Amino acid sequence: MKQENRIFEKFLNILVLLGSLFIIVIVSIELLSLRPVLSESFILNTHLIVCFIFLLDFFVRWFYSGQGWRFMWRNLFFFLVSIPYLNIVYAFVPDLSHGAWVALRLIPLARGIYGVSLIVSWMTLSKVTNLFVTYLTILFIIIYFSSIIFFFMEHGPNPMVKDYWDAFNWSLMNVTTVGSNIFGVTKLGQSLAVILAASGMIFFPIFTAFVVDKFQKKRKEAEGQLSN
Template sequence: MENSISQGWRRYESKVYGALHIAILLLSVFLVATISVDTFRNLLFLNQGNYLTIQLWVCTLFMFDFLLELVLSPHKWRYLKTHFIFFLVSIPYLNIITYLHIDFSPQAAYFLRFIPLVRSGYALAIVVGWFTRNRASSLLVSYLTMLLATVYFSSLLFFVMEHDTNPLVAHYTDALWWAFMDVTTVGSNIYAVTATGKILSVVLAALGMMMFPIFTVYVTNLVQRNTQSKEGA
């Protein structure tokens, strides 16, 4: 009897976690869309009360998810140590600095908009795992998705930081081209002139050097398994 109750409770927990992770992922996509629109239209998002309200509610949900998983975790200290970063990125920093009237540069405030999106990476890995056949495929798809997301976010940051000072970055497409060429470690004719742009150049190149060998190894192993299965048949 107790065993059946325990199993039922675990299934209920799994459904709740699944719903929260999907909600987090959808809200993260919504935040990405708003950041992109504001960037392309050159809007001052700190003057938009609607955006700050939306981000506050999104961060509140992220915080609720963290606290719920902490309360339900059988090993709370271990969970706290391994997931504390999710608590930090769930804090609505923009709302806090706006409420306290703390002066930040527009570039720094723009960077703070991306912090809650770190939380979506964990939800993304879980949701992707539902649709892949094995752990290796799940990890590969998660890594590739997060790599593409990092490239896109880096292109947005690069455009905001560089387009006023770098004559080579006249349009967003220039920043997007730079990001894709940089992550492939091929390089492009566009180079960074700001400190942030230079840091992004190093980060993207490092990610590219780490990710593409993983993809190559995965494809090689996949081909070998298919060859062995055909020979065995």
Template structure:
């Protein structure tokens, strides 16, 4: 695949990547609505429709990127996971009449978000110049997105069994305090909650070296320009 050929498809790829990002946002909004209004692991027809349409957009984006790739075979195998998480497995499972545990239903509801996040990273790479800035912007988005998702998951599992988690605001505050390594006066009682209590501070601590590199790079650039 020549560079000229790929440049011809660049505008289309940008549009599909932005569409994938918006599809992921639609899934996240629908998922949040289901969790906050129906609690736990409800599956509504509206969410199934949103996920099906969003997954079709994600698959279309993958196919177009594959078609425009320099090495299609290499691109396919390197990004196979992104293709798999774009498949609307939840819709397929429900259409087939199969029964899964509520945890698996939740996993299948969340899976397409992984592909959408990959699209966001691509869009960030277009908007941000410089490798250090792109790394910082990408990681900052990852921290914010994971913190919000962790708050949703924590609310799912802790609501009703943890007396201190009586609304989503408490769950979001708990997630923010943990990702900043400050900690909160809310202690998880479920296994998933305890795992998140370990994962969030770890993710937050990984932010400090990247932030240090970013600030150092800014100072170096300012010194060189002056």
């Protein structure tokens, strides 16, 4: 029975990963397209299916955790970002503004990013390497989505954002805390610059810990060879 449960959990993990990647691809297409490419019904249906997979994974892990309500409180954030808010709000307010439509679609991305980073972390053995690779994955996704959201918001109002690569360059320069010669003219664009700078500042201590850990391992290996 336990073996069957593990197989089912692994199957759900694969579905969560595929759903996470699917969300990333679909949101990228929508934000980078200058005109509508995907139909409204397609977006609503896929959004509902992916959120259902996220919720199913959450409740299955809760059921087999044996932690009761403690599991719920510890993972409340992942439960909240798995709810299909777009479908719920659209059912009551069909005439959503485009900004609200996009914002509601971005909420499950938090669960999607976590799903991708979790799978990546499984590929590493060392705790320090695990932390480094996981955060590097999250940082890359933050850079990527900040750039496409910045392009979506600033293309047109901001004459300095001529194409996506201007937005991507802006994102890279801000995450290094160096700053870019492109400045956001919208409130969201200005806020994203702060988020990117904060993400970059968090990355440097983790990178330092990763380098120190590797250096210490190499030194221990060298000392072991000398003693032999």
